[in-house]
Amino acid sequence: xxxxxxxxxxxxxxxxxxxxxxxxxxxxxxxxxxxxxxxxxxxxxxxxxxxxxxxxxxxxxxxxxxxxxxxxxxxxxxxxxxxxxxxxxxxxxxxxxxxxxxxxxxxxxxxxxxxxxxxxxxxxxxxxxxxxxxxxxxxxxxxxxxxxxxxxxxxxxxxxxxxxxxxxxxxxxxxxxxxxxxxxxxxxxxxxxxxxxxxxxxxxxxxxxxxxxxx
Ligand SMILES: C[S@@+](CC[C@H](N)C(=O)[O-])C[C@H]1O[C@@H](n2cnc3c(N)ncnc32)[C@H](O)[C@@H]1O
Ligand SMILES: Nc1nc2[nH]cc(C(=O)O)c2c(=O)[nH]1
Ligand code: SF4
Ligand SMILES: [Mg+2]
Numbered sequence: 001x002x003x004x005x006x007x008x009x010x011x012x013x014x015x016x017x018x019x020x021x022x023x024x025x026x027x028x029x030x031x032x033x034x035x036x037x038x039x040x041x042x043x044x045x046x047x048x049x050x051x052x053x054x055x056x057x058x059x060x061x062x063x064x065x066x067x068x069x070x071x072x073x074x075x076x077x078x079x080x081x082x083x084x085x086x087x088x089x090x091x092x093x094x095x096x097x098x099x100x101x102x103x104x105x106x107x108x109x110x111x112x113x114x115x116x117x118x119x120x121x122x123x124x125x126x127x128x129x130x131x132x133x134x135x136x137x138x139x140x141x142x143x144x145x146x147x148x149x150x151x152x153x154x155x156x157x158x159x160x161x162x163x164x165x166x167x168x169x170x171x172x173x174x175x176x177x178x179x180x181x182x183x184x185x186x187x188x189x190x191x192x193x194x195x196x197x198x199x200x201x202x203x204x205x206x207x208x209x210x211x212x213x214x215x
Contacts, residue, residue, distance in 0.1 A: 003054040004082035007032040009046040009075060011058065012214045013065040017205030019117050019144055020172060021098060026069040027062050031083060034076040036102050038125040040150060040178045045213055046075040055086050059093065072114075073100035078107070087111045104130040108138045116143040117174075122157050124150030124178070139171040146174040147198075150181050155190055162196065173198040179206055 009030040016026040030043070032050030053061075062070060070090050077083045078101050090097045091113040098115040101107060104127070107116050118135055121127045125148070139145065145167055147158040158175070167173055175198045177187045184202045191200050209215040 003056040004085055005052050005054050006058065006080050006082050006086060007050045008053045008058065009050040010213060011061050013067060014205055014215050015208070016069065016071060016098075017203045017208075017215075018100075018176065018201065019098065019115075019146075019174060020199065021069060021071075021115075022201060022204055024069050025067050026071050027065045027067045029058060029062065029070065029072045029086070031072070031074040031077045031080055033079055034074055034102070035079055036076065036104055036121070036125075036127045036130055038102075038121065038127050038148075040125065040148070040181060042179060042211055043073075043075065055082065055089055058086060059089055062090070062095075063093075068096055069098070070095040071098045071100065076102050076105065078102075078105040078110075084109055084111065087114050102127075102130070103135055104132055106132060106138075107135050117146055118143065118171075119146045119148060120158070120161060122147060122149055122154035124154045128157075136165065136167070136170055141171065143171045144174055145171050146176065148176050148178055149187060150178040152190075154182075155187065159194060159196060162198070168197045175200045176203065179203055179211060 009032045011029050016024045088111045100117050103118045149155050177184050205215045
């Protein structure tokens with residue numbers, strides 16, 4: 001059988017800059033295309049273009065970096081159906097695999113070995129009505145729920161969602177400020193003040209190398 005194909009924007013080796021895996025050497029596979037348009041998206045260059053690659057080619061390129069961790073992202077990776085085969089193959093090859101997803105598409109078909117990082121889009125993203133709340137019923141301790149926050153309104157929205165939906169019992173929760181928008185120290189003060197059960201983080205790769213593709 002011919003290997004299925006995916007539209008790929010970039011494959012690169014870097015330090016994981018987000019999630020609880022922050023700091024780990026990781027290969028990133030960024031899929032092209034996204035049905036959302038978050039106002040602050042730092043990966044808009046992946047909305048179009050890219051290159052069609054077979055899953056076999058992707059696996060070969062990933063193997064060339066000799067890393068243990070692989071992060072599949074985008075664009076919106078779940079918008080391309082063959083991503084499920086890619087995720088399975090990466091797990092079968094022995095990688096520790098994470099998936100970054102918008103939370104707008106169902107995550108239930110994702111291989112159970114994959115750590116799913118599911119955003120809940122706050123109002124400042126302009127895409128909050130796309131949140132697929134039923135995804136929360138699929139998540140567990142190996143997954144993470146992530147809020148990217150542009151300001152106080154987003155923060156209060158996230159605080160309410162966490163309390164109303166008892167998210168602490170669903171999966172670990174991440175807070176990240178929108179880069180160059182919400183000062184990280186301000187978000188840190190709010191989290192401490194409210195004693196929220198979240199892990200706050202700042203995008204490590206942008207501190208190290210600035211905001212650009214390939215890092
Ligand atoms: C570029 S997205 C790709 C995966 C998927 N479309 C999603 O939204 O999760 C990867 C992660 O980067 C975050 N992100 C994008 N732009 C950002 C920014 N300007 N500041 C902080 N985080 C950002 C997203 O919220 C998401 O958690
Ligand atoms: N270093 C680095 N870490 C990341 N973690 C998630 C990323 C993403 O764009 O999904 C990302 C990225 O673009 N670069
Ligand atoms: S869902 Fe992800 S890739 Fe799509 S616009 Fe939002 S942050 Fe960017
Ligand atoms: Mg990124």
